[in-house]
Structures are given as structure tokens and as C-alpha cells.
Amino acid sequence: MAQIHFILPDRKIVEEAAGEAHSYAIKNYYGSGPIAYAKRRRFQRALNLARTIPAQNVIDMGTGDGVLLPTLAHNYERVVGLDVNQHHIDQSQRLAHYLKLGNVEIVCLRDLSFDELRQRVGSNFQLMFLLGTLEHVGSQPNIWDSKMAFLRDCFSLLEQNGRIIVTVPKMVGMIMLFKNFVQRSLGRGYDAMSIRQLLRSSFLKDTDELEPLWTGGHVGFNHLKLDVHLRKHFIVHHRSESLISVFYVLGQKNERLT
8 A cells, every 4th residue: 555644634624523512633633732743643653554454444443533534534445433422423423524524434332332333334344543542441440451352342343364553652661751741731730640659650660559540541551561461462563662652553363374
């Protein structure tokens, strides 16, 4: 496949699709600041990985308000955007309508099991994008096993040799100290984290005290622990890093040899 370039939709259309609701896309992907640049760059790196994966039909799991959908619609035959947040679903549906993305279907997961989802959209997909989502998925008391179970459900939507491109944020090490400083300076601080816990996660890479505090956000997520579990349960075809993110291409361990 030729190079896939991330298409940032026109800001006015995204704002119109959001209506009076909060727009995650406007807050995070537009503008010239470092956060917006890093998030746009994360999309592009994921799309660069997708070049090497033969696929006609793709899923955007955790589509949010649909900022990635125009790019996928222009490069694949069929695109399904999935999310559990009905407000995000409404926004992405309006965006797809305004941009006339006729090959895009958007489905709310909130009241659907994966079996019901397969009956609705089929399982003839070769690729899934799971970008900035896996860190938010799971349940206590075992957040890691629940994340692995979610990934297995995701693979059930793909063909046997399907691939999942995953990005997660780095949440331990010195980058954690830097992120915390930047977020606090912007008024988005990790208030649930004490200074002691911050220092332990930054210098010792120890999140044992934070993991019980995890409720679907970033506090308590440890990308190094995730790495161990991913390698245990799946084939890691690719792993790379940016300053603030980790990128994976995952396959199933029982996939057909080719």
C-alpha cells in the first residue's frame, strides 16, 4: 500500500459535528502546541505501520468523535468506527455525514456484546486501530487480565491473520515526571497521585500503589507491565516507541502460518 497520510478534517466541520458538546478532537488535535503535534504525529506513525498490512476492511476501536475516520475512509473499502460513548458516536456520525463518508459505519458498543457486534458488522476485517484506548479499558481488581480479555474479543472481529495496531502512553519512567509537570502547568494535573507515588513511578518505575487507584484513566497504568502481558498472550509483530507513546502491531498466537 502507498503511504497513508493523516487527514485532519476541517476544524469548522468538526465543531459543527460536535454542536454544543465537548469536542475531544478540537481540544487535542488542532493548534500548534506540543500536545496537538504529538497526538497528530501518533496517528501518522500508526498509519505508517498500517502500510505493511494487507487490508480492505478496517475497524477504528475507540473512534471518539471520529477524527481518524476521514483518513481511513479514503484508504480502505469499508470502515467501522466503534465507541462506548453515545455522545462521541453522535458526533462521529454527524462528521461522517457532513463529509459524505459513504463507506463508514459507526456503532455504539454500550449495550452490545461482542457476539452481537459480530452479527451486526460481520468479521471480515483484516485490521483494527486501537489508538490511545487500551489504557482506558479493563476492570478491577485485575486490570491486566481484563485488558487481555478485551484484546481477545477485539481479535474475534478480525479474520484469523488479522492485526491490531495499538498505541498506549508511556506512564512510568522519567517521561512520567515530565508529563506530570506539563499537565499540572496546564491545569490538567494528576491530582490522584501523591508526590511519593509520582517519584516511585518516575524513578523506580513502580506503580504497585497506583494500580488499585486505576478507574479507566491514566493513573495506575504501566506501559511496561502491559508489554509483559502482551508478549505472553499475543504475537508482537512490531514494537517501537516515540518520546511519549509505545506502538505495537499484534497478531494472534494461533494465526494461520503463511
